[in-house]
Amino acid sequence: MVDRIAARRVVDIITGAWQSQALYAAVALDIPDHIAAGHTTDEKLAAAAGASEDGITRLMRLLTAMQVFDGTGEDGYRPTAVSELLREEADQSMKDMVRIYGEEFHRAWGAVVPAIRSGTSGFTHAFGVSLHTYLRGEASAGLKFQRAMNAGNVFFPDVLDAFDFSKAGTVVDVAGGSGALLATVLRAHPEVHGVLFDQPHMVPIARRHLDAAVGPGRYEAVGGDVFQGVPGGADAYLLARVLQDWDDERCVQLLSHIRRAMPDGSRLLILERVIPRDGSAMLPLLWDLHLLMAAGGRERQLSGYQDVLRAAGLRLESVHPLALETSLLVAAPV
Missing domain, CATH: 3.40.50.150 (Vaccinia Virus protein VP39)
Incomplete structure (x- = not known):
């Protein structure tokens, strides 16, 4: 008989990337800034973001469950402390951090298997050049990376x-x-x-x-x-x-x-x-593998x-x- 707790744990792990990509979509569509500007319903958000209302409704339903926003698409969404960090003009805005993780680093993680097999960066497998070379050659990416670093x-x-x-x-x-x-x-x-x-x-x-x-x-x-x-x-x-x-x-x-x-x-x-020697802290372990990517x-x-x-x-x-x-x-x- 299948261990239901273990099965749920597998599902929770494999869907974790969906949450990060949903947050990236919110940033790419400037949703935190649109809400701050008064576009607080699904209809108004869709018009401001240039997106389908159905897509916005489904995205915002998930982001609200993730506590990125509060409220509903009918009565109006409200910002939270999390969404305020994703606004363009926020002090130490994390918007560019979400963008680079949702774009370049997301592609790099797509090469996780060849990276682990070879011991070389997933970024190089995905882009054909190292991260340092890429950032020197792409001015906009370099600025985005620096702003992302500053946000952290x-x-x-x-x-x-x-x-x-x-x-x-x-x-x-x-x-x-x-x-x-x-x-x-x-x-x-x-x-x-x-x-x-x-x-x-x-x-x-x-x-x-x-x-x-x-x-x-x-x-x-x-x-x-x-x-x-x-x-x-x-x-x-x-x-x-x-x-x-x-x-x-x-x-x-x-x-x-x-x-x-x-x-x-x-x-x-x-x-x-x-x-830590006992591997008890998750964040350093995540960052360790991310640095390989x-x-x-x-x-x-x-x-x-x-x-x-x-x-x-x-x-x-x-x-x-x-x-x-x-x-x-x-x-x-x-």
Whole structure:
């Protein structure tokens, strides 16, 4: 006799992707913004979104059950805290995060079997190029990816509680993207001077963001290759969600460059998800497999981070839990 509980569990798992794609459809059709603009019935939503009323009714029925929206198509839908995060003008909008997961990453996960068989990224199987090459060649995708990354930065303020920046004169954000983490530090510590170091094409983006966030004069934005060297002499180095994209050999190469740049009293702050040894936390496990699909990278257990740090002449000094099952690993020169 079939175990009904087990059968239900199988069904719940295999239909999970349908929920994420329904959320993507809401974002692609700008439904959260349409509702905020007063298009709150099925008929008005369909007209505003350029969609069939029947399709909207069925989509919204599911999204309401998922608690993305509240209300009905006859009396009018109402936003929730979830849908507010998906509006274009929302503070730290997650709209682009939903878009890239519903588009490029959804296609990458379609290659999950060849990715696991080969040990190479699902993205490369699906698109014929690596994620990094794709983002450099597709300007709109690169901006979407950066905005998606920024939307996932809710744990950045936690770093201020976990590490004392008051004695740091200069902080270098290595591969810092648009500078969201560096801006968080500089806003909290006006005495600190920041250096944003990333690929040359990211420098103009970082400057625009940092000028708006903290104003010119508080930072430098420097272009370069993190695998060739990083700016030296800083009191603290930031490395947020970078090691997850690379294998151990490349991580050691990158960390070795940072170690050579660090004075003896400097500290390296690494923000990554750590896989617990007992496998009890689901989010790091999901992200670990997603990184194989997206960039060919991986999450690591704490021992894995210790190994690459040790090989680069660094030692793990402390570990601090942050939001969204992320951790701050503080490393010091050996």
